Amino acid sequence: MPETKALSEPQKALVKMGLGRDIDLALHLPLRYEDETRIVKLGDCREGDTAQIEATVTESHVAFRPRRQLVVTVNDGSDTCQLRFFSFYPSQQKALAVGTRLRIRGELKGGFIGWQMVHPTYKAAGGELPQALTPVYSTVAALPQAYLRKAVQSGLARADLSETLPPDVPPAPARATTWTLQRSLRFLHHPTPDVSLAALEDHSHPAWQRLKAEELLAQQLSQLESRREHELLRAAPLQARPGGFQEQLLAALPFQLTAAQRRVGEEIAQGLARTTPMNRLLQGDVGSGKTVVAALAAAIAIDAGRQCALMAPTEILAEQHFRKLIGWLEPLLAPRGQRVAWLTGSQRKKERAEMLELVASGEAALVIGTHAVIQEQVQFHRLGLAVIDEQHRFGVAQRLALRGKTAGEGNEPHLLMMSATPIPRTLAMSYYADLDVSTIDELPPGRTPIVTKVISDSRRDEVIERIRAQVASGRQVYWVCPLIEESESLDLTNATATHLALSEALPGVLVGLLHSRMPQPEKKAVMSLFTGGQMGVLVATTVIEVGVDVPNASLMVIEHAERFGLSQLHQLRGRVGRGAAASACVLLYSAGDNGRLGETARARLKAMAETNDGFEIARRDLEIRGPGEFLGARQSGAPLLRFADLVLDAALLEWAKDVAPHMLDRHPELARKHVNRWLGGKSEYLKA
Structure with missing residues (x-):
């Protein structure tokens, strides 16, 4: 067998950046240009x-x-x-x-x-001057600019840039039709000095328009293909029956559903009744009551003789769902000899074996847990519905594994994904062509509005005074420290130092510490002290971001707020304001060495101070970050659109939507070639 040559550091860096194919290099366009002409x-x-x-x-x-x-x-x-x-x-x-x-x-x-x-x-000095602008590419430390320029140049020379657009498709909007793909790419890597730099930078040049049109078409083709494939799949229809489980649950609930919850519940019931597997995203702001809607869906599945699995990203969140759902559903399940099972990675062997047996026999009608729910040894008796909470936290492979749990029956489970990070309408329509979206757009009565203050770290002492007053009046407080993934030890030092400082500043107050490295029993003990009201202040890294529900907590302090993303800040803020007391969120920021906050950080903090509306937050987040990052998890961390902008390029998007069905029906080979050129293996991710 011939010996394969080991990759050099720059070659490894190219692969890591997703630049493994010639076409990937050709599509790696400059960030900016230098005029050395x-x-x-x-x-x-x-x-x-x-x-x-x-x-x-x-x-x-x-x-x-x-x-x-x-x-x-x-x-x-x-x-x-x-x-x-x-x-x-x-x-x-x-x-x-x-x-x-x-x-x-x-x-x-x-x-x-x-x-x-x-x-x-x-x-x-001396020597000839270049004839074109010099490209500057985004790169990483192991990949020098000069090496990358050569690699891109040779990739561009070798790549197959033949036309994939058949002559009988409707023409793209004017500026995108004047240039071919080959001409556009060659020009954008080496523009002539007479071109307007502004047209290159704002992507309005015809060469850019052509690339955007092609990229949007690849995305629409992939989505349409995915939707068509999905429609061929089969699922067991789950019908809600009069006087059945769902109605019994509604009658037993200690509160009335909002109009939005009822409407969304009806949409889900209709989806479950079909023979095509439901693939639905349930989105609603923090605290809008998504869990009860999921419980009603579970009741329909269980009543139809199927099992329901609910998966959450953290044990804290899974346990909270477990407590709520066991309270609502166990009284209805007990007369039927059924129960709720609990599966997590930290379970003892004996308890886990017992739970696996309940799931396999079908005695467990509802299974709640973390990633443990999709592990190989978990065998469902008859899985009918899978509910994934905070779906953006789960990778595509995990969603596919959950779907595979019924493969033996020839039926797919219905899938309900929940998210408290609302997706703006334009994005939902374009990215989730293969997904139905249900939205809870009102909060239950009794939620108190949260006042948000943006305060410099130099006024920390005033914030601690505010905490002292809150605790003295019987209220509880969260203090969140950022989690920097690259350096967990640094976070720990930060959180531990803050915990120590607050314990000293607040004598007589029980101050707790919660972080991701703590053993599970310790986390549970800290959380139960806080939930029970004995602990006045909880210092935590973002493990409390989702699902912690303590109505008595009325103040949230977020340290280094400038390091957090907008949707994350909004999620954290939603941990307070859950009771009747007036609640506040303090965003403590620390300016850089020059004493100024970066533009993006300032825009995020301003948005937080101006609105509590999750949908408005999502809209601003999209403006600040762009759609690629906004939906990163959809493609396992890689942005889906690199060049096009769904808002600015609406006309090109409409064109791509019109052309996609025509190409798939009449020119399937060209459609396949087009998708492969732009998405490579990534198109699989769009189908999960």
Whole structure:
């Protein structure tokens, strides 16, 4: 067998970035461009210009104040400029010796007090100037820009860029039809200097329009194919019957459903009654009452002689569902000799074996748990409905595993996914062509509005005073520390230090600590003290983000709020305001070294202070982050659209929707080639 050559570090980096195929390299477009096509004179420049000059070194020395640096003065005949290097090698000092003539490129600062460039790029003067703008690609540390440029260039030369659009499809909106894919890509990797940089940067150039049209078409083709495949699948129809389980549950509930809950419940009941498996996303704001709607769906499935599985991302959330659902459903199940089973990774062997037996025999009509529910050894007797809470936390592979639990019967389970991160309508219509969406758009009565304050970390003492007052009046408080995935130990130090500081600042108050590394029994003990009201303050990393329900908690402090995403901040805020007391959320932010918050962080905190409406938050989140990131989990972390914007490119999206069925029906081979070019293996993810 021939020996396979080991990959170099840059090659490994290319694969990691998803640039394994020639076409992937060809579609890896520049972030920005540098104009190295002309030489300018310092005398003609303005402050802030990125300029390329040719000049002679007139002075070169190492300065030690305010810090060690190499200071080089150059003169291009029209003016002088100081080059400053804070990290440098002896070889650089040699290359920048007095009398050397250089071609230098960098951002100009100063002007009035003399020009300066900090860490400019430079090489020996002379030689031909490039004819096109120089592309700058997004990359990673192990992949130098020069290597990536060469790789992209060779990928572009080798890739098959033949047309996939058949001649009989309706033409795309005007600007997208004037350029072919091949011409567009070659141009965008090396634009001529006469092109408008603004048209390249805002993606309005016809070459960009062509790429967006093709990308949207690939997405629509993949979705349509997925929907058609889904319609061929079969599921056992689950009918709600008069006087059945669902009606008994409704009668037993200690509260009235809202109009939105009733409407959504009806939509789900209709979906369950069909012979095509339901594939529905139930979305509603934090605290809108999705759990009871899921319980009503479970009641229909159980009444029809099927089992229901409910999967949550954390044990805390799974346990909360367990407590609620056991209270609502166990009294109805007991007379039938059925019960609710509980499955998690931290269970003792004996208890787990007992639960697995209940699930396999069918005695467990409802199975609640974490990822443990989809493990290989879990065998369902007759699974009819799978409910996935906080579905964006689960990868596609996990959803497929849950669907595979009924494969032996030749029937698929009905699937209900729940999310408290609402998806804006335009996104739902475009991304979830294979999914029905039900929305609970009102909150149950009695929820108190939450006042949100954005406060600088320098006013921390005032916040602690506020906590003292809340606890004195019998209320409870959350203090959330950020979880930085790259450095769990750093988070722990941060959370532990905060816990210590609050314990010292609040003598006589029980302050608890909860983080992801704690053993499960310890987590449970801390949570039960907080839920029971004995603990006044709970310091936690984001393990409390979803599903913790303590009506007596009226204040939420989020430390380093600038590090959190908008939907995450909204989820956390939803942990308070669950009782009758006036509630508040304090977003403590810490500005950077320059004393200023980044633009994105400022936009997020502003949105939080201005609205409590999850749908408005989702709309702003989409504006700030763009659709790719917003739906990252849909494709296991990779953005679905790289170039198109669903809001700005609505006309191209409409065109893609019209063309997709025509291509699938009349030109299936070209459709397959088009999807493979743009999505590769990723199209499978769209089908889960």
